[in-house]
Amino acid sequence: MVSVLLVVGVFVLAQRRPVGTELxxxxxxxxxxLAFFGLFWVYGVVPHQWLTLAEAELEWRPDRYLAGPSGTGALTDVPMNISYETLSHLIAVTIYGVYLGLHVALWSVWQGRGDKVERRRKALEEKTTAYGRPLARKV
Known part of the structure; x- marks a missing residue:
C-alpha cells in the first residue's frame, strides 16, 4: 500500500509541477x-517481508520440495529437486524486477512531463499539428 501511495504521489506531482521550476x-x-524512503521501501522492506512470510508463515523451507524425485506432489517426474525456498526466492526476484520496471517508468514520466505541452506550442508556432503535418486550411 505504501509503494502504491508513493507511485501515485509521483504521478500527481509530475502533472502539477511545471517544467523548469526551481527547487x-x-x-x-x-x-x-522521499526518494530515499521510496527506494528503501520497494527494494528493501517489501522483498524482505515477502521472504520472511514465505519462510515463517508459509513454511517454504529448503527441506520441502515442490518438484523433483524427492517431491510428494504431482511433479515428481522432474529430474531435479526444486524446493519451496527456491520458489520464494524466484518470487522475490520477480518483485525486484517489477519495481525496477516501475522505477524506470516513473523516470520516464517525470522526465517527459513537459513534452506534450512543448510539442503543442511548437506546432502552433510552425502552423503544423503536434505530429508535424501541416494544418488544414479553412475553405
Missing amino acids: SWGEAMFAAT
Whole structure:
C-alpha cells in the first residue's frame, strides 16, 4: 500500500509541477528524503517481508520440495529437486524486477512531463499539428 501511495504521489506531482521550476532547499531535501524512503521501501522492506512470510508463515523451507524425485506432489517426474525456498526466492526476484520496471517508468514520466505541452506550442508556432503535418486550411 505504501509503494502504491508513493507511485501515485509521483504521478500527481509530475502533472502539477511545471517544467523548469526551481527547487528551494527545503523542497529539494524533502524530495531527496522521499526518494530515499521510496527506494528503501520497494527494494528493501517489501522483498524482505515477502521472504520472511514465505519462510515463517508459509513454511517454504529448503527441506520441502515442490518438484523433483524427492517431491510428494504431482511433479515428481522432474529430474531435479526444486524446493519451496527456491520458489520464494524466484518470487522475490520477480518483485525486484517489477519495481525496477516501475522505477524506470516513473523516470520516464517525470522526465517527459513537459513534452506534450512543448510539442503543442511548437506546432502552433510552425502552423503544423503536434505530429508535424501541416494544418488544414479553412475553405
